Amino acid sequence: MSTPNITSVNCESCPIRHRAVCARCNADELVELDAIKYYRTYEAGQTVIWSGDLMGFVGSVVSGVATLTQTMEDGRTQMVGLLLPSDFVGRPGRDGAAYNVVATTDVVMCCFRKKPFEELMERTPHVAQRLLEMTLDELDAAREWMLVLGRKTAREKIASLLSIIVRRDASLASNGIGKNIVFDLPLTREAMADYLGLTLETVSRQMSALKRDDVIKLEGKRHITVPNMERLLSEAGDDGDGGFIG
């Protein structure tokens, strides 16, 4: 499909503009979408939106990694979503943000102003359908994650998280079976702990244990090699079908 009016090559990974729309849109709809589209960048550590704040846009991650977190009054925090490129943020039909959204690396977002986006959605059924598909995928991912949080051991949790990151990292998709998989963790130990319902000390210990047992290789703190993906998956406790996306 052709992609007219693209202002950034990175926008290839924007699901609304390209996965949802281009495949089924007519030219008028594309022009209309481009009219309400804009890009924003956030630095690593910057909060994109605070829980409860008014959220005037919806959009998707073009590059970088962001997280959705919930916090209790006493400071306990749980990550409830991991936003990788192509993931959608925001909630058509509701104004307040339900979670904190934080950039954990530098992030580029492709945003649509909410009001006109909602109006477009009313008129173009395939956009609502595409959003429904994406939301159902997210729901599956959240439910998969409930199993991880509720029933897995610390070691299994870490292995699950690493599997998920490998699975989602587009640059790793080309890796054949049996080949080394190499990637950089986009999360600190503390963020990993918040995702998994652990403490950062336990994350660190289990990372060391997986390294000691040759399930992974660690260079520096973030650079990881997985010599045997099957091994990692079996450490995660899900044999075969693997974990979903956060």
Added chain:
Amino acid sequence: MSTPNITSVNCESCPIRHRAVCARCNADELVELDAIKYYRTYEAGQTVIWSGDLMGFVGSVVSGVATLTQTMEDGRTQMVGLLLPSDFVGRPGRDGAAYNVVATTDVVMCCFRKKPFEELMERTPHVAQRLLEMTLDELDAAREWMLVLGRKTAREKIASLLSIIVRRDASLASNGIGKNIVFDLPLTREAMADYLGLTLETVSRQMSALKRDDVIKLEGKRHITVPNMERLLSEAGDDGDGGFIG
């Protein structure tokens, strides 16, 4: 709004037929929906659908309680959804069931054959929009539950579950602040444990502790009185805004 063609008074709580459709449907659409609608009943304990099986329908719970569960090879199980009346089951656009669906009480479901339902959805945008809204609500609930699973103590988990059941039970909606809230638990201790990522012994101990501390009254094993809802909510760790629906 008027409700023509209703074949059962229970179907009042069916969200597709009534919440999604009636409010915005024209007469033709209603007739078409009724043409592909049918009712099924399941006994307590019966499995509605096994994970991985072909699922030829979508639908919603009219009465009773069902659960969505995931199981690991070694038998560890995690409940990932609690289906109360009006909740939707099934996944338009995907054929395999992703979870086990089990009736925990006698259940009446209002079902739509999947293929014609999907075709209807293509033609009538407001049905897809309504499904999107419901799915986003479920996603919020799942994420709320991730906080419970990942960061709350056993006592807080139990209090959270009780809060959610109170919140969802339509018959309790009329209870004013300060009044006793009385209800029957629709779940066994084991099902509660599977929802909360605990063992049934821990559930039992914490129920006893909440009873001892006068947060709840227990008659028999299932009949519960909450003398002070604020107290229960604060035991759940969510002050004010409370938990969502599973």
Added chain:
DNA sequence: CGTCCCAATTGATCTGGGTCAAGGTTAGTC
């Protein structure tokens, strides 16, 4: 080339909830 800072590691100890085991309750059923 030091030194400052923050992320990560590692160790020692503690504890909430798991595990294993022994009753107790209640609702059917004959």
Added chain:
DNA sequence: GACTAACCTTGACCCAGATCAATTGGGACG
């Protein structure tokens, strides 16, 4: 009205992971 089978409660003990406390490593910057 005793028998059975679920379901639930309670107790004793144990261990995975939390907590508290140093220490290490590595990149940025003067």
